[in-house]
Amino acid sequence: MKFRLNDIMAMQTPFYYYDTQLLRETLDQLKRHAQGLPAVIHYAVKANGNPRILKEIADAGLGADLVSGGEIKAALAAGFDPQMMAYAGVGKTDWEIRLGLDQKIGCFNVESVPEMDVINQLALEAGRMAPIAIRVNPDIDAHTHRYITTGTAENKFGITLEDLPAVIDHAIALPHIHLRGLHFHIGSQLTLMEPYRMLCDKVNELQDYYEQRGVRFEIINVGGGLGIDYDNPDKHSVADFEQYFAVFKQHLNLRPGQQLHFELGRAIIAQCGSLISRVLYVKRNRDKSFVILDAGMTDLIRPALYEAHHQVQNLTSVATEQDIYDVVGPICESSDVFARNFSLPITQRGDLIAIRSAGAYGESMASTYNMQPLPPAHFL
Numbered sequence: 550m551k552f553r554l555n556d557i558m559a560m561q562t563p564f565y566y567y568d569t570q571l572l573r574e575t576l577d578q579l580k581r582h583a584q585g586l587p588a589v590i591h592y593a594v595k596a597n598g599n600p601r602i603l604k605e606i607a608d609a610g611l612g613a614d615l616v617s618g619g620e621i622k623a624a625l626a627a628g629f630d631p632q633m634m635a636y637a638g639v640g641k642t643d644w645e646i647r648l649g650l651d652q653k654i655g656c657f658n659v660e661s662v663p664e665m666d667v668i669n670q671l672a673l674e675a676g677r678m679a680p681i682a683i684r685v686n687p688d689i690d691a692h693t694h695r696y697i698t699t700g701t702a703e704n705k706f707g708i709t710l711e712d713l714p715a716v717i718d719h720a721i722a723l724p725h726i727h728l729r730g731l732h733f734h735i736g737s738q739l740t741l742m743e744p745y746r747m748l749c750d751k752v753n754e755l756q757d758y759y760e761q762r763g764v765r766f767e768i769i770n771v772g773g774g775l776g777i778d779y780d781n782p783d784k785h786s787v788a789d790f791e792q793y794f795a796v797f798k799q800h801l802n803l804r805p806g807q808q809l810h811f812e813l814g815r816a817i818i819a820q821c822g823s824l825i826s827r828v829l830y831v832k833r834n835r836d837k838s839f840v841i842l843d844a845g846m847t848d849l850i851r852p853a854l855y856e857a858h859h860q861v862q863n864l865t866s867v868a869t870e871q872d873i874y875d876v877v878g879p880i881c882e883s884s885d886v887f888a889r890n891f892s893l894p895i896t897q898r899g900d901l902i903a904i905r906s907a908g909a910y911g912e913s914m915a916s917t918y919n920m921q922p923l924p925p926a927h928f929l
């Protein structure tokens with residue numbers, strides 16, 4: 550992403566800074582590489598729900614993957630087509646389900662039988678049919694961080710393969726449920742394509758099985774999760790969509806007329822945003838130097854929560870020599886550390902620091918702990 554330094558220097562820190570041009574280029578490449586697939590790409594709003602970003606993405610013709618009534622409202626306000634909205638989550642409340650029904654969203658991704666029964670009842674009361682996809686837990690290890698893997702039997706998401714036949718029968722029997730498809734999501738920040746290939750095999754197997762029993766699906770939803778290069782945000786500023794879509798082109802046996810749905814968040818927005826902050830102090834202990842920023846884990850929680858690594862860049866230092874620092878925030882928690890033993894050009898009070906690849910799960914996960922204000926957003 551690009552930085553317009555003159556503008557940045559005049560702004561009060563910390564804030565999120567987004568490169569709109571890079572977002573547009575990312576969306577272009579995304580759509581280009583998906584050509585040849587009957588793809589409907591939903592943007593996972595949880596990654597970043599900033600209204601300007603949502604509008605850019607809605608204008609590009611993507612759908613929206615939503616996990617709350619708040620996200621449904623934000624997606625409607627940004628102009629997403631309700632027919633291209635998928636609403637997921639293990640804990641949908643009644644008002645959220647009613648909102649989805651009233652707005653005629655394209656699909657509820659259903660995670661359990663009790664939830665399906667409630668959707669059926671609320672659809673009956675609304676005088677509607679509820680379009681649903683059943684979220685299947687395909688028991689595939691995505692080889693990602695344990696907090697963001699979702700497709701294995703030991704976590705709360707989806708219906709297990711053993712239970713699936715009975716749950717499908719149940720859905721077909723419910724009078725206000727319209728079973729449209731199957732939904733899968735195996736995890737987030739996947740950089741290897743092998744789990745996606747395994748997912749294709751599993752989907753093919755399930756489709757063959759159900760076809761023999763007279764059940765056909767309009768929609769196969771393979772979720773999201775495509776990872777990005779946190780180590781080299783400039784070299785790989787756009788995710789490898791070509792390699793990703795190629796897996797589905799080569800390995801998935803779709804039926805005529807079937808739609809293939811995707812729900813990508815991080816791969817669309819992560820590289821388009823940085824968290825910009827100022828150095829407050831450089832503090833030296835006996836054998837360590839700390840760069841203390843005015844941004845902390847309240848602005849970007851990923852390092853504290855998932856041991857995630859983001860590149861830290863000093864935008865203003867002109868020093869030619871480097872030093873090793875721990876880059877930390879002002880919050881009263883020992884985990885408020887952005888980077889440990891990190892090499893930066895000699896850094897001093899007032900320098901501007903960019904924490905890179907922060908467009909996804911940065912602003913959207915910000916909190917007000919320690920009564921910190923939420924970080925504002927500025928756009929290039």
Ligand code: LLP
Binds near residue numbers: 596736
């Ligand atoms: N679909 C479903 C059902 C999901 O659970 C998720 C993400 C996505 C799509 C979008 O995944 P993506 O393409 O962005 O990887 N806060 C964590 C990531 C949590 C992901 C939750 N689910 C992080 O900062 O890494």
